[in-house]
Amino acid sequence: MTTFNTLIDRVAADEAYLHETLTLAGQQDAFTGRLLQLLQDTQSARAAAAAAGVRQVALGVHRSDYMLDAPSGGFLQVELNTIASSFACLSSITTQLHHYTLQRLAAGASSSSSNAAAALQLLSASRLP
Numbered sequence: 711m712t713t714f715n716t717l718i719d720r721v722a723a724d725e726a727y728l729h730e731t732l733t734l735a736g737q738q739d740a741f742t743g744r745l746l747q748l749l750q751d752t753q754s755a756r757a758a759a760a761a762a763g764v765r766q767v768a769l770g771v772h773r774s775d776y777m778l779d780a781p782s783g784g785f786l787q788v789e790l791n792t793i794a795s796s797f798a799c800l801s802s803i804t805t806q807l808h809h810y811t812l813q814r815l816a817a818g819a820s821s822s823s824s825n826a827a828a829a830l831q832l833l834s835a836s837r838l839p
Contacts, residue, residue, distance in 0.1 A: 718790065722770065725749060 721727065729746065736743035760766065772792055776785040 718772070719770065722768075725753070 728749065732742055732746055736746040756766065770792065772790055774787050775789040775791070777788050778784075779786045
């Protein structure tokens with residue numbers, strides 16, 4: 711996972727690549743266009759700060775989505791999303807949802823079929839890459 715995180719960081723820091731690959735999207739999508747404009751508008755200020763020895767710090771908050779790969783029985787990453795900082799307040803609610811889901815799966819496992827028990831085994835963190 712460290713290699714993948716490094717790749718994401720380097721792509722995000724490559725301004726020429728971002729401009730090259732996102733310009734057409736920015737022409738069609740106002741949000742993407744505004745992000746590219748902000749990147750361009752702040753370029754000289756960021757360059758001046760770097761020249762003055764100011765250390766730049768960046769924080770990336772990401773969420774990876776996984777799906778079960780039936781042939782291998784493992785989880786494969788299917789998507790990487792950035793998360794707005796406003797979503798941090800949802801972490802406790804998300805945890806509650808996870809607990810609720812696990813309780814429902816456990817109840818199904820004890821009262822119905824072995825399929826629900828097998829579903830619980832699929833949720834093992836050891837199966838994630």
